[in-house]
Structures are given as C-alpha cells and as structure tokens.
Amino acid sequence: MLAPAVGTTLLLFGGALAGAVEQSFTPPLGGGLETWTLESWRQVLGDPVFVDAFWFSLRTTLVATLVSAGLALLIATLMRTRSAAMRTAVAFPVPVPHLIVAVVAVLWLAPGGLADRVLGTLPLNLVRDQLGLGVVLVYVFKETPFLVLLLLAVMGRRLEEQEEMAAVHGIGRWGRLRWVIWPAVRAPLLIGSMIVAAFVFSAFEVPLAVGPNYPPSLGTYALEVTKSDAIGGAGQAAAALLLGAVASIAFALAILGLFKARREPDER
C-alpha cells in the first residue's frame, strides 16, 4: 500500500540527493566518479561566505520555527472550539506559494512600499534587513497555519473529552494543558516543526526576495556560486546544499533525542 508513495519519494528525493552527491565529488573539469575529488567540498568549507550563509540560515530557521510553533500552539488552542469556517480561514495561507507571499511582502514592506504609503514610514525595515526579519516574518506567516492544521487534527472531540475527564478529577486549566493537551500535541508539533525547519533551512526563494544582500542564505549561496563560477560552481552548490541537508538531519536527530530524554517524569 505504501509502495507508490515510498517509490515516488525515493525516486524524486533519493535520486536528487544521489545526483548532488555525484556532482559534489565530480572534478570541476569533468570526468566520472572514478576520478572523484574533494575540491568542491574544500572550496565550500574554506569559503567565509558559506560559513556566514550557514549561520544566517540556521538563525532564521530557528527563530522562524520556534515563533511559528509557539504561535501555532496558541492559535490552535484558541481555535479548536471555533466553527469549521473560522478554522478554515486560519488555514488560508497554506496553499499560497511562498514566492507570492515574499513578493507581496516586498510590495508592502519595502522602503517606499504600500505600507509606507498607507501608514507612513515603518519603524522597522523588514525587507533586506541584516537580521533577516523579513525572511522570518514571511515564514512565520506561511508555516504557522500549516502547524495549526496539524495541531487541530489531533485536537478533536477525543481530546476535548479527555480534558473534561481531567477537569472533573480536580485538574485546573494549566494542569490540563500540561498533562492532557501537551502530551497529545507534542509529537505532531515536533514533527511539523522539524519539517518546517528543514524546509526553511534550505529554501532560497524567500531569502532571495526579502533577505539581506549579505549574508546570503544557504540556498541563495548555492545559486550565487553556480552563477559566478561556471566551471566548479555546480559542484560547490551541491556540496553546500548537502552540508545543509546533513545539518538538518543532525539537528532533527538531536531534537528527537532531547525530546525523548526530557519527557515529563510524571508521564513515565
């Protein structure tokens, strides 16, 4: 039953990953894997721009993911008893492509943009700012509803009934949040946050549209090296993105480990 989904995933993502690995070890002037070289990896790891891009991506990813997760938990808790229409309205940004949101953000938030004209000069410069606030803002706008949807899926009637059970056994609002709601939502929240983090860490269209000129994100770094170095750029881009993928996987494993180690002692 799972074969079609697994097959598609392996073909699309596994194939792309294998292609990137091959590209990163291919000599800049051509040749097969029998003449493989670490040149692209050496160049990327020795490039201070890559290091800056890595930290910029990591920082914006962490901030965007944590803010989205916190907001999603709050919104889902408030929305779970609301009407289906209101819950659908919250999910509105999910199908809108990231690039469109980024373009709208530029139109509205760039210096001299629509927001400046309507509201006067904005106190913060959110487009092309050094800290990447615009990037974070776009991802929070896009990813929070996605996480809200995941959380609302587990906050059904069953959870409501369990909360009622806890209430009639003397457990107050915070206790119910801690012992009933949190254990039910933490797994989908964690998995959803990991998906969001992996996506944000390697995405390039939003940083390209609203991110600072420097540092680039990992995605925009890969794009730039491909454009600036016609001979070895593709190998370096592949190496940079593979490092990003390895970092994402390592980060996800570390979070999972931490999550297991820090399980509420009262729940064991």
Next chain:
Amino acid sequence: MVVGPSGAGKTTLLRAISGLETLDSGRIDLGGRRIDRLPAHKRRCAVVFQEPRLLNHLDLLDNVGISLLARGVPRKDRRSRAAELIDQVGLGELAGRGVKGLSGGEQQRVALARALCAEPDLLLLDEPLSAVDPNRRASLMELILELQSDRQVTTVSVTHDRAEAAEMGQHIALLIDGKVLQSAEPAVLFERPETERAARFFGMNVISGKVGGGHLRLEGCEFPVSGPDGEAVFSIRPESVLLRSGAGPEMTVVESVYLGSHVRLRLRAGQTEIESHVRPGEAPASGEKVRVCLPESGLWRIPEP
C-alpha cells in the same frame, strides 16, 4: 439513580452538576455549599463517563492517580495509593501496564478507581455499564455497589435501563423531556406509577376504560376491579397478567416471543391489547385463545392528573 429514555436530559443533568455545562437558571448545592458558580475542577464531583476516557500516554497507575497529580502528591505516594485502588477494582495484576489491550470492562474499572481516587463529595456515574460486555455487567455493577457502600460516597447514576436502575438505585428519579416525572423507591415506580408515561417507561400495561358496577369495561372484554365508577386508567405489570382456564375474558395470542427467561405474549380482544410474560413451558402458541385474569393485587389505578 436517574432513569429515562434517550434524549431525556440525563447526561446533561450530570454535566450540569459536574460543571461541564453552564446552567441557564437555578442553582446547585452540594453538602451545604453552592457549587454552580465553581469551575468543574473545584466542585469535587468526580464523573465516570459512558466511555472510560483513559489517557494513553500514562500507565494504569498514573491514570488512576491523575487527581493526586493536580494536588502535588509525590509520585511514589500517588502510585501507591493508585495501586490500592486498582487492587480494589480487581485489576491488581495489571497495575503497572499501559492502557492498550484492556477490555471495555477493565477500562471502566480503571475509570471507577480513578474517580474514587479523587475522593469526591459526589460520585456521578453516566451509564457506566453501557459500553461493557453484557456478561461482565453484573460483576461491574456488583463492584460499584460494593465500593459505594464501603465508602459511603453519595452517588448519582444515570441509565436508560430500568432493570439496571432498579438493581442499583435506592431511590430512582424518572426523567423525561428534562423533567422529573416521579421520584421514589424502585418498587413504587415499578408498581405504582403516577402517570401513564411513567407506567409505560417502566414496562407496564396501560389500560384505559370505564369502571362501572365493579368492572373495568374495555372494548372487547371486561375485568373485575374495585374503586369508584367513571373513566379510569389502570396499569399492570406483564408478569402479573395471569392466563388460566375457566373464568375471565377470552383474548387471542397475537404474538409469542421467546426471550430466554420468559415468553412475551401479546394478547388481543377487540381493540384492547395486553402484554403478558409467562414461563417458557407455559406459553400458548400464537393464534390460541386464552382466558385472562388481571389480579387486583397487581392492578394499579393511575391517579387522575
């Protein structure tokens, strides 16, 4: 014990008492204190719901001791107290395991232990036997009655099953359409209902006719009765309706259904229909004509409204 048909408002009543529903009007007092303005967790009313509502991420001991968690009782004490209660509900050997794999009856026992662990001022049971295998109902009912009697905890239980109500309740309130129609001891409700609806709910025959000259005259037959002349409504339990040869009006058996412990007969004469329960060996076949006797001891004249 509150008994009534589906949709009568039984569960709503329990939810209102426990604080899960807000009152539109009126007040609720418990042991001299007004509780209707308190949130559910401060009312000290524990509920055993129709479905056990156990938390899958906790083992049985932590499920039972969940009320102690809120009170900040240390884990060791909490689990030890929970273990005592798990033992009392007959699941001692399962104490350390998780919720998965427990039968409906076992889960409901855990829910009962959880409610008792909260040491409530009032224990509310919302059809606690409805999700339990019929063969295990009797033992769970026995356990509930035993624990309730040992602990002397005031209990309000609701059910749609009149037999269960009679077995469990010392006092029964009949709730229909959100109103208490009658409230009394089980025997009174089952034999001396105050209204036709109450009589029908408790499974009695309701017979309307005219009393005159010591007889209740019905369409197609008449039965000897005492009491003043005039229009009257009588009720009689199907078990009290006797079939015998000799005297008494003749009725035809139009339906005969074997139910294990007894046979249910539907008897007809003209427009008058009466239900009778007889022992399996004594049941006439469908279509047979029988003489019917309604003994005065079982016949109850429903008071005029």
